[in-house]
Amino acid sequence: MNSEKVSIIIPVYNVEKYLAECLNSAISQDHGNIEIIAINDGSTDASLSILEEFQAKHDNMIVRSIRNQGLSVARNTGLEIATGDYILFLDSDDFIEKHTASTCLKHFRQHQTDIVFFSPNVFFDGVSEDVGRKFKSESITDLQNESCPAHLFFTKSINLKKYQVSACLYIYKKNKLGNIKFHPKTLYEDCLFTTRLLLENNNVKVTCIPDKLYNRRVRPESIMTQKKQEKHVLGYLIVAEELLKLKLTKEKSETGKALNHFIQVMLSNASTTYRIVYNHKLSHHIRKRLIILYSKTRPTLRTLKNIAPYIFPELLEIINLLKAFTVNKSTGGSKF
Template sequence: MAYITNAAPALAGRASIIISVYNVAPYLAQCLESAANQDYVEVEIIAVDDGSTDSSRAVLGDFAASHRNVTVVSTPNQGPSAARNTGLRLAKGEYVLFLDGDDYIEKNTVSLCVEKMKDHGVDIVFFAARSFCDGMTTPPTGEFNYERLPELTGKPMLAEQFFILSRKYHNYLPSPCLYVYRRDRFAGITFYPGILHEDNLFTTRLLLERRDAKVYCLPDRLFNRRLRPDSIMTQKKQPRHVEGYMEVALELSRLDVAREKSETGKSLNHFIQNMIRSGLAQWWIAYPPMLPLAQRKRLLRVLSRVNPRYIKPVCILICLFPELLLVGHRLKGALRREAYE
């Protein structure tokens, strides 16, 4: 399942900040400055322009001209997964942090995470984030709370334990922009190209394919996520949103742990089913008026691969009859309207 494996050997002490860029010119300078102004000395910045059609490439070029530690790469538009994989292939740092071109990080993000890695002998340091609206008066529909719960912070633990507890407390935040990790420890694990919601797959693989890895979680809000119109998070749902969730579920079902009789296997199985539900929750917007047969078959393929003891009956039901979710959605809407009348 490794999509790019020819990474360069890591240079001890250096941190690689990989920035994926696509049509974010108005916000890009703030992002680049936050990476360049880290109080950690050994930082390389790899900015991958994913075929932008605005002035993002020019902004990157001007910034690289005045910063010796910045590398800019331009590629045809292939999506954030391919851009991050390109950055991983070029990275030379011992530590990796991902950043999107419309967001920014705090000045001590890298130094604090590296300090905790060394103090506690861990391989990943997670942290919290602040979200803010830009260009919209109210937050978009969805969950944009990036706080870390006390049950997860302040103590080192095994990667699989962190996954289980994060899921148990409904605080699993899989964005790759919310942690720093040791590159050599997770060599061979890269992003699945060409899909949305790839974060759910990448981060889960980090935690469950290197189950003996150690993690530490900080409560500090070191990342700033910009909620803006027409971003992947806020745009109207399309077929690729549904397909992304389905592909993530299918890829996760291929992990060995998905068939285990264990607490980790149970937690992963439930997460896979959540991916299915997340995809199906939007299908009537993306595929009016009916979910295609190919997608229904994909759902059943996922369920055939996981441990049947952990499959929830409701998941089987909505896979066979996804129209039930639409009925439930309309019923809730009717009840809500009736309550206001």
């Protein structure tokens, strides 16, 4: 069974502290046919030296250096090089279990599936658990050991509020899904890539397994924990705009409804992040853009009630003032 090759794609940028652990986890896989592709994305620390040292010792490791262009371009470069039957992404500050590839391949054969989804083990490195709690991930227990069409997997995951967007938690067949690439120079690229992976092909099957195969490190100054900037806002907006191009957003199906809901979440995140960056203000330009994009998600009257505070955050201030007034009045206090 070792004839089945797994390509592990590792984008690398200034992670000298964590890189050896990551590479060792890929090299130590108990499956015998592994191709490791490490893309050095213009690192300025010792990352390239570490990569070259590993490459000299392991014939199945490929190292390419490119100028710094971000995670998406690095992953796409790896996809262009990959010759494996299966694609697995691994971030260079994380690591995988020794049996990751072999476990997933067993399920590919057993279930005749196209994608295997597995669970992460999230741990904190230099970040307090209070700060990192929002990164804690739960497995989708309702779907464990189930094989189903990718559309249904996406819909159920959204409805259960357990949708995992990380591309590192899905291993997939390259020959069936190899045309999907990451949107370049965009944050939250996994939200777009994984959703497209699950929805663009009607004949794709997903198997969800309970195994915690991926060890995700939550650390200071990573993409997810760094201080929010305008680029984070733009990332959410680009994801929403790209997903709205999918035909499913115009369908009245359960999957279309789930997809539109996910896009609305992206837009709500954009609004919230913008107000964090710009001291609770929402510019006319961003407000207009949000209105246009929200209107394309087929919102219901009930949904509009939930959306309104993200477009007009001033409403929240009015609501809070009214609540304070009501509480004071009921307790016999002064108005304010």
